Amino acid sequence: MKKTIIAAIAIIFLASCNPTTLTFSFIYNDEGPNKEIASKMKELLESEFNVEIMLIDGLNTNANLDSLIHDKVDIALVENYVNYQEGLNSAFSVYSEVLHILYQEGMDGSTFASLMYDGPVYIGREGSPTYNLMMDLWDYYGLDASQITVTHNMPDARVVVELTNLFTKQHLQDYQGFKLFSFDDANNLSDASTVQGITLKYPRLSPFIIPQNSYWSFTDKPIVTLSVDLVMMVRSRMGEVAVNDFTKTMLRNRQIFTSIDPLLFEGMKEDFDQAKLNIPLHEGARIFLEREEPSFIERYAELGGVILSIIIALWSGIASLTKWQAQKKKDKIDEFYEDLMNIKNGITGISTIAEGMKRVKRVQLAQNKAFEMLIEEKLVANDSFRIYMELSKETINELRGKMRILKTKQERATS
Known part of the structure; x- marks a missing residue:
């Protein structure tokens, strides 16, 4: 009994040494420099505060937003090209992602429609910001999507679309034999220009000019295109003090991020245009941007709660220790692996598209359940958890590949 009492006091003492340590989950799409941005944000926040930031490679924009809305994650990097939904808020604008449309030399690049119909066209994975933006552009131009050949394999494409940061010289070397498409002549920009018409219908987009010679031989003249802001978003129920501190720390240390891309220097500013945000600001970010510092009680209410918890724990330490010893966590990830491998091993036997879609849904539901169990500890x-998530994404891609093969067979059979 004496040893048990000493162990209980030791646990309480260790907890009191660092009572404010909190864990936050941060999800992002691994496109462009997003992973590097998220990693630098993690390093900065963990160096400034007693927090642990858990990075998660997301599936797609919609899935990331769903995780925020349902409190499965705390922070996300998401394009400001999503519809308003309750349960999430913006913190600040990170930088402007630029739409690059590259096409093979010899193609008719005089109009957007001629390029799209003369594909095949690569527009990223389904549900990605690039994909969603192109769907809107096809609608804006009145194009028949069924007449556009889309490829999911970039090397097979004659037209490649990327929504990302500014290209480096090394990146452009992958596009030898390609040209950049321009929506307008830079000298003819006005309220009646094509890009102004697009942004009038889709106000989350902004005109963007890639200056002459900035992309070497690709820009023998200015390229007129579009951009959309990447925004740091948080779940609405995230604490005001945490959002306030995180926003203040990252915006005041923006020089750390400029080595990733010059656009970050222009994007991560305290005076960014809040009116352009499609998702309203979180109150914690607004407090910082409008310089309303949290009161003493607001800032230290959580610490006071922790101290109170420690006092209570002192009385119930022995009982808590006994309960903790009796209820050690069990790693249940093997159950998820077993189900996933059954699905993966059965891919070759799938004979219908409906069967394939059913198994994709089954994997996605398992992913959501795994996240729920992660949040519930x-x-x-x-x-093991990270490998499972990667393997599940790989299985979904294999299932979708199998469905494309089945679809092709059906089309050939009916032709």
Whole structure:
């Protein structure tokens, strides 16, 4: 009994040494420099505060937003090209992603429609910001999507669309034999220009000019295109003090991020245009931007709660320790692996598209369940968990590949 009492006091003492340590989950799409941006944000926040930031490679924009809305994650990097939904808020604008449309030399690049119909066209994975933006542009131009050949394999494309940061010289070397499409002549920009018409219908987009010679031989003249802001978003129920501190720290240390891309220097500013945000500001970010510092009680209410919890824990330490010893966590990830491998091993036997879609849904539901168990601390965010998430994404891609093969066979059979 004496040893048990000493162990209980030791646990309480260790907890009191660092009572404000909190864990936040940060999801992003691994496109362009997003992973590097998220990693630098993690390093900065963990160096400034007693927090642990868990990075998660997301599936797509809609899935990331769903995770925020349902409190499965705390922070996300999401394009400001999504519809308003309750449960999430903006913190600040990170930088402007630029739309690049590249086409092979010899193609008719005089109009947007001629390029799209003369494909095949690569527009990124389904549900990605690039994909969603192109769907809107096809609608704006009145194009028949069924007449546009889309490829999911970039090397097969004659037209490649990327919504990303500014290209480096090394990146452009991958596009030898290609040209950049321009929506307008830079000298003819006005309220009646094509890009102004597009942004009038889709106000989350902005005109963007890639200056002459900035892309070497690709820009023998200015390229008129579009851009959309990448925004740091948070779940609405995230604490005001945390959002306030995180926003203030990252915006005041923006020089750390400029080595990633020059656009970050222009994007991560305290005086960014809040009116352009499609998702309203979180109150914690607004407090910082309008310089309303949290009161003493607001800032330290959480710490006071922790101290109170420690006092209570002192009285119930022995009982808590006994309960903790009796209820050690069990890693249940093997159950997810077993189900996933059954699906993966059965891909070759799928004979219908409906069957394939059913299994994709089954994997996605398992992913959501795994995240729920992670938040509930029934699973641990270790290497096994991360490998499972990667393997599940790979399985979804294999299932979708199988469905494309089945679709092709059906089309050939009916032709």
